Amino acid sequence: MSLPNDFLRALPKVELHMHIEGSLEPELMFRLAQRNHIELPYDSVEALRQAYDFSNLQSFLDLYYQGANVLQTEQDFFDLTWAYLQRCRQQNVAHVEIFFDPQTHTDRGIPLETVIHGLTRALEQGERQLGISHGLILCFLRHLSEEAALDTLEQAKPFRDKIIGIGLDSSELGHPPEKFERAFAAAREQGYKLVAHAGEEGPTEYIWQALERLKVQRIDHGVACLEDPALVTYLAEHQIPLTVCPNSNVRLRVFDTMADHNLKTLLDKDLKVTLNSDDPAYFGGYMLENYENVQEALNLSRAQWLQLSANAIDASFASDTRKAQLYQQLMELF
Ligand SMILES: Nc1ncnc2[nH]cnc12
Numbered sequence: 001m002s003l004p005n006d007f008l009r010a011l012p013k014v015e016l017h018m019h020i021e022g023s024l025e026p027e028l029m030f031r032l033a034q035r036n037h038i039e040l041p042y043d044s045v046e047a048l049r050q051a052y053d054f055s056n057l058q059s060f061l062d063l064y065y066q067g068a069n070v071l072q073t074e075q076d077f078f079d080l081t082w083a084y085l086q087r088c089r090q091q092n093v094a095h096v097e098i099f100f101d102p103q104t105h106t107d108r109g110i111p112l113e114t115v116i117h118g119l120t121r122a123l124e125q126g127e128r129q130l131g132i133s134h135g136l137i138l139c140f141l142r143h144l145s146e147e148a149a150l151d152t153l154e155q156a157k158p159f160r161d162k163i164i165g166i167g168l169d170s171s172e173l174g175h176p177p178e179k180f181e182r183a184f185a186a187a188r189e190q191g192y193k194l195v196a197h198a199g200e201e202g203p204t205e206y207i208w209q210a211l212e213r214l215k216v217q218r219i220d221h222g223v224a225c226l227e228d229p230a231l232v233t234y235l236a237e238h239q240i241p242l243t244v245c246p247n248s249n250v251r252l253r254v255f256d257t258m259a260d261h262n263l264k265t266l267l268d269k270d271l272k273v274t275l276n277s278d279d280p281a282y283f284g285g286y287m288l289e290n291y292e293n294v295q296e297a298l299n300l301s302r303a304q305w306l307q308l309s310a311n312a313i314d315a316s317f318a319s320d321t322r323k324a325q326l327y328q329q330l331m332e333l334f
């Protein structure tokens with residue numbers, strides 16, 4: 001079955017899993033390196049792009065953290081976020097909930113305030129000028145200690161009103177969610193929404209822990225869930241959203257090819273799946289490129305695209321009023 005031309009572009013989109021540091025395109029990385037007098041270990045944009053050949057999550061994270069070093073000033077964080085929002089506008093992305101990794105910046109001496117002011121200035125301008133609504137999710141780096149996460153949570157207190165939720169990312173294997181049980185309990189007491197990466201490279205046990213011990217409302221990735229039928233039943237019964245990232249999964253070798261991706265099986269099992277770009281500058285594209293690659297390999301029906309789009313609206317932390325507007329935009333296409 002083929003979809004009408006431009007159907008995927010026209011779909012109103014909601015992105016719930018995108019690391020802002022992962023939207024740093026090589027061109028902007030070079031520009032910021034020059035502006036901040038930082039030497040990059042690559043001669044050109046092309047040489048850097050060629051290095052984006054990953055064997056697993058860690059091989060990507062090593063480059064991702066290295067790349068983030070060029071982000072120094074509030075203007076850098078603004079420029080990064082503004083560039084992402086321009087892509088959103090081009091691709092009909094109407095609502096975004098973006099992750100940021102404060103420890104990646106504060107650990108090299110950048111004040112948290114610099115990061116948050118840059119991000120929020122761009123997000124607020126995006127709301128006013130582009131009509132893109134937003135939420136900001138602060139992620140703890142799971143390869144660091146729980147004490148460091150608690151310290152970051154404390155540092156974020158003055159910015160509580162700018163941050164909608166708390167997440168957990170970075171190297172999954174060997175860093176189970178239970179390591180952060182106290183930090184997530186503290187975040188819950190402060191009224192944050194909670195999410196965590198689980199079941200990207202890690203086992204199904206990590207998804208259970210994120211649900212039962214961290215009490216998260218969404219699972220980021222979660223594609224490993226099919227290995228545990230009881231978990232699939234639980235996720236379906238409770239309609240726990242999974243923020244799936246197809247291009248990322250192929251680039252990080254979670255699946256060999258897009259045709260091998262388990263997206264259709266997840267949908268067939270009535271799981272609340274959403275599609276997202278994860279780290280678009282590193283994984284070959286933004287929301288639309290994910291949609292197009294999925295469609296080329298898996299040939300979803302109009303009903304499945306409607307389901308994925310409605311799932312993302314439902315799973316978002318947007319207000320009920322905003323959700324109603326997003327549904328309205330979606331229904332105009334169907
Ligand atoms: N896909 C991913 N998994 C875990 N941590 C990340 N940080 C940025 N992208 C990530």
Ligand SMILES: [Zn+2]
Nearest residue numbers: 169197220278
């Ligand atoms: Zn991610």
